[in-house]
Amino acid sequence: MSLLSVRNLTKRFGKFTALDGVDIDVKEGEIYGFIGPNGAGKSTTIRVLLGILKATKGEAKIFGKDAWADAVDIHKRIAYVPGDVNLWPNLTGGEVIDLFVKLRGANHQNKREELIEKFNLDPTKKCRTYSKGNRQKVALVAAFASEADLYILDEPTAGLDPLMEQVFQEYVLDMKNKGKSVLLSSHILSEVEKLCDHVGIIREGKIIETGTLKELRHLTRTNVFVETKEPIPSLDNHEGVYDIEAQGQALSFQVDAEELDSVIKHISQFGIVKLESAPPTLEDLFMRHYEQKDESDVGGGS
Structure with missing residues (x-):
């Protein structure tokens, strides 16, 4: 059963089509890798899923509910980490984590402490003093300490060093083992390769390939x-x-x-x-698609 279902999702900004008929299915207990270059439409898709943007056409459903009309209900069961986290400058990291965790009605003090230690975060510092990497850590700790059924992670490891990326991967797999679902948007193909069950590749607002890693590898x-x-x-x-x-x-x-x-x-x-x-790696797969697209463009006229 699909926890998250997107059908023919289209989003236009004036004459510009940011999303053009996108289809996505994320099942229960599955990690879905949503990959593509920067500007391909990953973040726009996620904003529609979060109820921040209204789709021009098509449908986006999470837990069987409409992403736009039922956004408040949906948000009670999801955790979201953006690629560029903005925090309240005068609050400490610990205060922000506590605020987000309480908003979801959870109170996992032990889990919170474990995550803070694993991510090597000083929760007593004011958010204005944090580097980009530390702001990401605050968002990740808050997400993983919450009781969510679906984790929507949009370029979540931006600014993290390789050691912290490894910690992140451990926790994502831990969520999967607990039956949770994850939508992981990334342009870091090695990250997707290590974690994901299914992959969808988006380019210029269109899904150009989708399937399991095994299914996609026949193309490489x-x-x-x-x-x-x-x-x-x-x-x-x-x-x-x-x-x-x-x-x-x-x-x-x-x-x-x-x-x-x-x-x-x-x-x-x-x-x-x-x-x-x-x-073959996903990197190879990605480049192959680009070659095919570029070859088909040659001599194709306008």
């Missing part, structure tokens, strides 16, 4: 490094092989998943000494 190329006893004649004419680089007796290249078998058979006749293959 495997990275191969091979060293052979005899030099391999050129692979340039072999179907599905790209970015060939010679390194002495070794070759590195990318190959389409469906051509991997025939390529390995071909190179094995030259006596394989060393063979390394790396599975």
Whole structure:
């Protein structure tokens, strides 16, 4: 059952179409990665989900309720972390955390203390003295200390160092293990890859691909490094092989998943000494989509 359901979501600002027929489904106990470059429409989608913006067309439902008409009810069960947190300058971090947690009717003092320690946050300092990273920590601690059913995280690790990113990932997985749902908007593909069950890629306001990581990987190329006893004649004419680089007796290249078998058979006749293959990353997938889009644009007219 979908906890969050978006159908044909369209949002226009005057003549500019920010969202163009977006569809999203987030199920219970699932982490959904919402990825795309900055300006692709991720934050606009999230503002519609939060009831801050009204959709021009389509529907957005959370817990079966309308995101715009039932925003007050929905907010009782969600926790939201934006990518650029603004806090009350004269309150301390601890006071802000307590305020947000109490608004949701929760009182998990032990959880609060544990999170503050894990995120290495000094809650006694005034918010005006915090760096961007520390402001993010305040929002993350407040979110994870709350009793929410859905966590909407919009570029939540902006400003965090790698160690804190790791702590963040641990808590997101902990939420999933407790049956909570997470919508994680990000342009950091490695983060999405580690955490997400389903992925939707948005570009210029449109969802260009969606599915599980396994389903999406069939579109990507495997990275191969091979060293052979005899030099391999050129692979340039072999179907599905790209970015060939010679390194002495070794070759590195990318190959389409469906051509991997025939390529390995071909190179094995030259006596394989060393063979390394790396599975495709979401980075590869992302760039592949851009290549396809750019190729289709060429000669397409206006």
